[in-house]
Amino acid sequence: TVELNPTLLPLEWLLGTWECDEPGEGSFPTIKPFRYTETLHFSHVGQPVINFMFNAFHAESKKPMHRECGFVRMQPGTNRVAFIIAQNSGLVEIEEGELTGQQLSLQSQQLARTSFAKEPYVKQICRVFQLRSDGKLEQTVSMATDNQPLMQHLRITYRRSS
């Protein structure tokens, strides 16, 4: 195993594999509420970069649904964190924000999509990762679209599986 790049020590708690604890809850004013499961993988190869994959599945049928992958970087000597993300829906994004204790609060800075992406378009994404005192990780995602203001889309908790 390669030693963690010291730049990333403040984010060491994120590394590993996280399985959802119980199904996550999805909602938005324009859609039917739904449940999903999700596995997160955060790893590194010694670079000052974390590699990640998020794979979500239908809670009942277990069919693959939403997928994201990308990289996490930290601005050395600061608490500024950037997520560089590609989603299977055709969306790519840069999210930036701050690490406060074991909470990461991120806001989209740049969004781009394929020319043939379905509407409505996402206009803004806010995401929070929090390592709770019981050792569980929680992720919430809010978004704004062409026709809806910023509102929660996802909420899920995970337990560490390795």
Ligand code: HEM
């Ligand atoms: C719907 C974006 C993650 C499941 C939507 C819609 C958007 C969206 C724009 C359409 C809303 C509308 O029609 O008004 C995103 C973004 C995500 C994300 C930006 C990540 C940052 C997820 C995840 C799941 C999921 C992890 C888990 C399975 C769904 C479902 C719908 C939906 C089931 C409703 C049906 C559909 O339109 O496909 N999402 N989503 N989404 N999303 Fe997400």
